[in-house]
Amino acid sequence: MPGLDAAAWVRTFATLIDEHAEELTALDAAVGDADHGTNMRRGMAAAVAALDDCAADSPADICKQTAMVLIRTIGGASGPLYGTFFLRFAGVIEKGSDTADFARAFRAGLDGVIARGKAELGDKTMVDALAPAADALDRSVTAAASGAQALDAAVVAAESGRDATTPLVARKGRASYLGERSAGHQDPGATSAALLVRAARESWR
Ligand code: ADP
Ligand code: MG
16 A cells, blocks of 8 residues: 655654755845754754664654654754654554554644644744645645645645745744844744655655
C-alpha cells in the first residue's frame, strides 16, 4: 500500500532545512532573533543522527524519537512546537500510513501545535502553513484523491499559507513584540513548516 516513508520524511526535512537555513535565519532576523535556521538545522541534524543510531522503525517510533530530539536540542519556541507536532502525529499514525491516516495524524499534529502555542490562523506563525495543509489533506481524503494528489495539494496550500503571512501583524511568539512593524515580513516558522509538507510529498512512496 502506498504511504509515507517516515524515515525519509525526517531525512528529507533535514536536507531541506539545511538548504534553507540561511534563508530561515534571515527571515527571523527581520522579525525575531535570527536563530530559526540554526535552531532547525541543529534539531534536524540531531534527529537524523538519532535515526542513524537507533532501531526505531515504525512510523510512530520514528516520529516519536524525532519529537524527543527536537524538544531536547532546539532552545527556541520552534523546538517544543515541532516536537509536539511529531509527538501527536506519532500518536495517531501507528502502523497505517495511507492518505487518510496521514491526514488524521497531520491534523493531530496541528492540534498539538495549537494547544501548545495558542496561535490561531492569521497570527503569523507556523499554524498559517500547517492549517491550510491539514484542510487540503482532509478535502483530498473526502474526494478520494490519490496520496500523491493529496500531498501535492497540501504543498500548494502550505506554501500559499506561508506567503500569506507576509502582510500579517504577528500576534504570537517573538515577532509579536514588534507589533505593526512585523508586517511586511514572511514568517520564519511558516516557511519551515511549508518545507515539512514538501518533505512529506517527497517521501510518499
Ligand atoms: P524563537 O522565537 O524562540 O527564537 P524560532 O526562531 O526557532 O524560536 O522560531 C520562531 C517561529 O516559531 C516563528 O516564526 C513562528 O512561526 C513560530 N512560533 C512562535 N511562537 C509560536 C506560537 N505560540 N504558536 C505557533 N508558532 C509559534
Ligand atoms: Mg528565533
